[in-house]
Each structure stands twice: as structure tokens, then as C-alpha cells.
């Protein structure tokens with residue numbers, strides 16, 4: 299028998315790490331060149347009607363009467379509207395509708411407070427980023443003014459939104475919550491996205507500094523002791539610019555996540571229905587519960603409008619998953635979203651080109667696959683929107 303060859307452990311890891319990174323980079327450059335700037339497809343009338351909440355016939359009539367924005371007409375007489383025109387349509391309908399009619403511009407009114415939704419779970423791969431990215435876009439398509447905040451130093455949401463943390467020198471929330479003189483106004487770290495009405499605070503590795511700075515600041519300053527107020531305080535400067543803030547949290551229960559949670563008015567916990575994921579989630583809940591108690595004793599006000607669990611990457615044909623879903627429902631019934639997000643290749647495939655379901659062209663997919671995925675995603679997001687409106691006392 300021949301002996302196993304001797305090798306240098308550290309050399310091998312360094313070499314293999316570098317090689318994988320080089321190949322991935324190459325692949326990424328091919329799929330999404332550095333100078334690529336995201337644009338947004340136009341939306342067919344049926345989708346516009348769906349997100350506005352009007353009948354397609356009403357829209358068609360408006361157009362035939364020459365009212366409202368002028369859609370682009372393509373083969374087969376199909377009418378296409380840009381996302382900007384969708385917003386114009388909302389304004390047009392509100393201006394020309396009866397005073398008591400349904401409002402198409404859903405911006406919050408006096409007394410309705412900014413909704414800050416934290417998407418959390420300390421398990422990576424539980425679908426936080428996918429959920430946050432689609433929720434923020436969906437809220438925008440339904441007329442809300444939205445700020446998405448990427449709090450994960452790994453910057454997956456930023457990447458999905460077309461920012462390339464390795465190439466772009468993005469700002470991050472760190473710039474607005476740091477303890478030293480380098481601090482900037484939150485307005486200076488907000489960037490526009492390809493969706494009108496949706497802005498983003500991207501992420502970068504520097505966010506991680508907050509995890510190191512905070513324990514030091516806690517020893518040295520009153521500000522540090524009240525670290526959990528930093529995001530909420532920064533948000534006050536832009537409070538009137540948005541209706542909803544969606545925060546994609548990092549997969550850990552550190553100071554960033556805690557700071558986000560204390561600034562939040564609602565929490566969405568994403569969970570893949572498998573034994574190990576559920577075990578990890580129960581640990582997460584216990585830890586979070588304990589920490590929240592400690593922070594409350596330190597003077598933080600924790601007042602959530604709602605807490606919901608969202609099942610992600612669900613496969614209804616997988617018996618153990620169905621069982622885990624049943625287990626969750628028996629314990630958490632009232633706090634589970636009614637819709638489960640199913641597993642779909644449309645989501646992972648769209649992700650390969652840094653796109654969401656709302657951005658990809660339907661024609662690039664097998665119809666059934668795309669339609670099932672978007673139907674499910676819309677159902678999840680409309681359900682969450684209902685909770686937001688309920689928190690505003692509208693329903």
C-alpha cells in the first residue's frame with residue numbers, strides 16, 4: 299500500500315481558497331460585468347393592474363380615452379408601462395377619483411408611524427436576503443416609499459440590487475452609526491435603486507467594525523451603553539421620506555442585529571422547515587429573548603406591532619418538511635404567515651444574474667415555473683403588506 303502524500307496544510311488552504319475565489323470572480327465578471335448598471339423592465343398592463351389593485355379593463359379604458367400616462371405598445375397590441383408610469387397612474391387615479399374612493403397612493407398619513415421590519419434568524423441560508431429583497435420591491439410596486447437596509451457585512455442584498463461590494467466603494471450603515479468623528483448623516487449613505495420609490499443603504503465589510511467598537515464604547519461612554527438607540531436615532535432624520543424600512547440582518551445575534559431589532563416595529567423570522575433549522579431557531583429565540591430582557595432593563599423601549607414566522611424554500615412533497623411545518627403550526631399558529639414561500643428554481647436562477655423575481659423577464663423561464671413562484675411570492679408579500687396597513691390602523 300502506498301502512503302498518503304505529505305502536504306503543507308496552510309499552503310494548500312491558501313492556494314485552494316485563492317483559486318476558488320479567482321474562478322468565481324471570473325464567472326461573476328462574465329455574468330455581471332463591472333460597468334453593468336441595473337435597469338428595470340417595463341410592466342405589462344395585467345401586472346400593473348394587479349399591483350395597483352384595479353381591473354385591467356379599467357386601465358385599458360383609461361388609455362383608450364387618452365387619460366393617464368401613455369404606455370408603450372408592442373407586438374400584439376400589448377401595453378407596457380414603466381415603473382415610473384405605474385406611480386404616475388396611482389397619482390392620476392387619486393386625483394380623478396371620487397373623494398371617498400379607494401386611495402391608490404398608499405403613503406402613510408399623520409399618526410401612521412414609519413414601519414421598520416427586521417428580517418432575522420441566525421441561520422445563514424434561511425432565506426432572509428431573498429425575503430427582504432423581494433418584500434422591499436413588492437412594497438415599492440404597490441406604491442409605498444421604501445428604504446431597504448443591508449446589515450450583513452457579506453452584502454448579499456446589495457449584490458442582488460446590483461451593487462458590487464468588491465468593486466464599488468459603497469457606503470454602509472456603519473458610517474451613520476459609528477461612535478467616532480467619522481460619522482455621517484444617514485442621508486449620505488442612502489442610494490437610489492433601479493426601482494423608483496426604493497432606496498437602499500448597502501453593506502460592506504466595514505459594518506463588522508460595529509461589533510468590535512460597541513463593547514469598547516459600552517465601557518467608555520454613555521452613548522455606548524445605549525448602543526441600541528443608534529439606528530433608530532439615525533432613522534429619525536429620514537422618517538418623513540419613507541413608509542417602510544426593510545432590514546436584512548446578518549446571520550448572527552451580534553450588536554448590529556440587536557441595534558436593528560430595537561429600532562424595529564415588526565419582526566419577520568424566516569425559517570426553512572427542517573429539523574436542524576428549527577433547532578437552531580429555537581436557540582435563537584431563547585438567546586434573543588434573554589438579550590431583549592437585558593436591554594429592556596437597560597432602558598430600551600421594545601414595542602413590536604407584530605412578529606411573524608415565514609416558512610422558506612418549502613417543498614410540499616417532502617414529508618419531513620410537512621411534518622416540521624405541522625409542528626410549527628401547532629405551537630406558533632397565530633404568528634405564522636398563512637402562505638409558505640415554496641422552493642423554486644425561478645428564484646435561484648434569477649439570483650444567478652443578480653435579479654429578483656420582480657426584475658426577470660417572464661419569457662426567460664418556463665411559464666409554469668415562473669408563474670408559480672411569483673404567485674407565491676406575491677401572496678407572501680401582500681400578506682405582510684396587510685400587517686403593515688393593520689399596524690397603521692387601516693384595515
Ligand SMILES: Nc1ncnc2c1ncn2[C@@H]1O[C@H](COP(=O)(O)OP(=O)(O)O)[C@@H](O)[C@H]1O
Nearest residue numbers: 422423424425426427428611640641642645649
Ligand atoms: N424560495 C426559494 N427557492 C429557491 N431558492 C431559494 C429560495 N429562497 C432562497 N433561495 C436560495 O437560497 C440561498 C440562501 O438564501 P438567502 O436568502 O441568501 O438566505 P440568508 O440571507 O438567510 O442567508 C440563496 O442562494 C437563494 O437564492
Ligand SMILES: [Mg+2]
Nearest residue numbers: 426427450454
Ligand atoms: Mg443573507
